Amino acid sequence: MEEIDLKELFNMFWSKKIQIILIILIFITIGFIYTVQFITPMYDSSTTLVLVSSADESLTTNTMITATDVSLNSKLVSTYSELIKSKNVLREVMTNLGIQMEEDVLKKYITVSAVEDTELIEITVTNENPDSASIMANEIAKVFTKKVKEIYNINNVQIVDEAEIPTEPSNINHVKDIIMFASIGFVIAIIYVIIANMLDTSIKTAEDIEAIHDMPVLASIPMIKHLGNERK
Numbered sequence: 001m002e003e004i005d006l007k008e009l010f011n012m013f014w015s016k017k018i019q020i021i022l023i024i025l026i027f028i029t030i031g032f033i034y035t036v037q038f039i040t041p042m043y044d045s046s047t048t049l050v051l052v053s054s055a056d057e058s059l060t061t062n063t064m065i066t067a068t069d070v071s072l073n074s075k076l077v078s079t080y081s082e083l084i085k086s087k088n089v090l091r092e093v094m095t096n097l098g099i100q101m102e103e104d105v106l107k108k109y110i111t112v113s114a115v116e117d118t119e120l121i122e123i124t125v126t127n128e129n130p131d132s133a134s135i136m137a138n139e140i141a142k143v144f145t146k147k148v149k150e151i152y153n154i155n156n157v158q159i160v161d162e163a164e165i166p167t168e169p170s171n172i173n174h175v176k177d178i179i180m181f182a183s184i185g186f187v188i189a190i191i192y193v194i195i196a197n198m199l200d201t202s203i204k205t206a207e208d209i210e211a212i213h214d215m216p217v218l219a220s221i222p223m224i225k226h227l228g229n230e231r232k
Contacts, residue, residue: 012193012197013190013193016189016192016193016196019189019192019193020186020189020190020192020193023185023186023188023189023192024182024185024186024189025185026185027181027182027184027185027188028178028181028182028185030181031177031178031180031181031182032174032177032178032181034177034181035172035174035177039171039172040128041128041169041171041172042126042127042128042169042170042171043126043127043128043129043130043133043166043168043169043170044124044125044126044133044166044170045124045125045127045130045133045134045136045137045163045164045165045166046122046123046124046125046137046161046163047122047123047137047138047140047141047159047161047162047163048120048121048122048123048159048160048161049080049120049121049122049123049141049144049145049157049158049159049160050119050120050121050157050158050160051076051077051080051119051121051156051157052119052156052157052158076156077114077119077121078114080121080144080148080157081112081113081114081121082112083144083147083148083151084110084112084121084123084140084144085107085110085112087103088147089140089143089144089147090103090106090107090110090140091103092143092147093106093136093139093140093143094106096139096143097135097136097139099136109125109126109127110123110124110125110126110140111123111124111125111126112124120160123137123140123141123144123163124137125137125140125163126170130165130166130167131165133163133165133166134163134164134165134166135163137163138162138163141159141162141163142159144157145157145158145159
């Protein structure tokens with residue numbers, strides 16, 4: 001089995017270092033242009049709801065949450081998560097905000113997640129406009145809270161955190177994209193060097209002659225360089 005000469009392998013890549021750097025830079029440029037010109041920035045805005053005691057608030061100002069409330073709320077989390085994205089809720093949200101859109105289309109931009117082992121529900125709205133994302137998230141929370149009172153005749157949903165206007169897009173990370181495209185460029189550059197070396201049939205060393213003709217090299221004539229009138 002032919003042994004791999006690490007020094008020769010290093011020299012092979014080092015001799016193509018300019019091409020490798022150029023390929024990586026080209027891919028970095030492509031990645032930057034792609035993220036800036038072809039990706040529409042989308043903004044996420046989230047509001048958090050909590051399921052609390054379902055007792056009538058008018059009975060006492062210091063209502064304690066019982067074990068029954070906790071058990072009931074835990075079962076309602078998944079139900080509420082689906083109810084938030086129901087047509088009944090979304091239609092009222094669109095009417096209140098004057099949004100001209102199909103319910104199914106708006107539903108795609110809404111993510112509802114229940115925080116594991118808690119009674120918290122997070123509503124996230126994704127939109128091209130950061131202001132619209134926060135406004136819709138807050139409106140969905142308000143309408144949903146009202147619908148729970150109407151449907152279940154209980155008041156066990158409270159808004160913990162209102163949605164705020166996001167300042168950074170959620171789908172664009174220039175550092176991550178540049179690293180990803182640079183990595184792709186590096187892999188392509190390595191493949192290019194390997195293929196170029198395989199297709200290169202020129203003789204560069206005495207070992208190349210021995211490999212081709214299966215005969216040892218008895219002697220070699222060194223290159224003579226001239227520096228002015230001085231011969232070396």
